[in-house]
Amino acid sequence: MKRLFFLIALIVALTVKAQRQSYNVVFIGNSITYGALHDQRELTAPPVQCARWLSQQEGVDTVYFRNCGRSGRTTYHFLPNAADVIPAGDKTYFSDVVSKTRELVKANPGLPLIFSIMLGTNDSVERKHNSHTEPDNYVGNLCAIIDSLLNLWPEAHVVLNKPIWYLPDYVTPGGSVASKKSLKLLDTYYDCFPKVVEKSKAGHVHIGDNKAYDYFKKNYKTDVFEEKDARGKSYWLHPNVQGAKQLAEYWGKAILPVLKSLRDNSKIVDAFKGIYPVTDSR
Numbered sequence: 718m719k720r721l722f723f724l725i726a727l728i729v730a731l732t733v734k735a736q737r738q739s740y741n742v743v744f745i746g747n748s749i750t751y752g753a754l755h756d757q758r759e760l761t762a763p764p765v766q767c768a769r770w771l772s773q774q775e776g777v778d779t780v781y782f783r784n785c786g787r788s789g790r791t792t793y794h795f796l797p798n799a800a801d802v803i804p805a806g807d808k809t810y811f812s813d814v815v816s817k818t819r820e821l822v823k824a825n826p827g828l829p830l831i832f833s834i835m836l837g838t839n840d841s842v843e844r845k846h847n848s849h850t851e852p853d854n855y856v857g858n859l860c861a862i863i864d865s866l867l868n869l870w871p872e873a874h875v876v877l878n879k880p881i882w883y884l885p886d887y888v889t890p891g892g893s894v895a896s897k898k899s900l901k902l903l904d905t906y907y908d909c910f911p912k913v914v915e916k917s918k919a920g921h922v923h924i925g926d927n928k929a930y931d932y933f934k935k936n937y938k939t940d941v942f943e944e945k946d947a948r949g950k951s952y953w954l955h956p957n958v959q960g961a962k963q964l965a966e967y968w969g970k971a972i973l974p975v976l977k978s979l980r981d982n983s984k985i986v987d988a989f990k991g992i993y994p995v996t997d998s999r
Contacts, residue, residue, distance in 0.1 A: 748786065830872070
């Protein structure tokens with residue numbers, strides 16, 4: 718009887734496992750994505766916690782991921798031709814994203830691939846070497862990044878998340894100024910997402926989270942690190958461990974419907990294969 722019970726439990730477990738899908742997810746962003754100021758960012762950065770949260774959801778097995786967040790970077794720094802449009806000496810990161818994505822796909826072949834992007838914080842501020850990124854340029858930059866990624870991975874999907882709120886009126890050590898005007902500009906970037914979707918590969922680019930913005934506006938004193946700017950003034954920008962967990966869940970809730978859609982489409986394809994077996998026409 719015990720052996721029979723064990724066999725039944727094993728069959729049930731294997732059946733449930735078979736219904737769960739694993740995924741590859743690449744997170745692209747700035748210092749917020751990177752996990753700046755975290756003592757153990759390899760455990761607590763938003764991409765880590767988002768992958769963990771997704772793996773706990775129904776129908777999702779393991780979420781393999783790469784964190785391509787880079788501190789202080791704008792959409793310009795992730796352009797395929799970034800070296801032509803950013804200040805001399807600035808490092809470019811599109812090739813880094815490509816390298817890490819190839820590494821991820823090679824390690825976990827055959828899995829659906831999703832790019833989660835949250836960029837715009839550094840685009841919105843007045844920078845030392847060039848001004849803030851105007852909405853039309855923001856759209857153009859995102860489209861260039863996305864189109865290049867989808868040319869390399871045509872079956873991949875992209876989720877665009879709204880940059881989170883920050884307390885304005887601070888000056889970074891590098892001389893960038895985040896004013897009220899900067900925050901207002903940041904808020905408009907989300908309104909640009911429909912244009913990005915319209916200009917990108919149909920059905921492969923999705924508007925993601927916009928709720929984290931208001932969450933951090935209300936909870937920055939508890940969920941964001943307090944820092945000192947170049948003038949010694951306090952400001953709040955980078956989510957702490959608790960804030961990163963909240964941001965990760967917002968991202969996860971935006972990514973999850975895409976994962977479900979890919980999983981459901983896969984089931985439909987498999988069902989048709991069962992009805993109409995693929996044959997060699999040669």
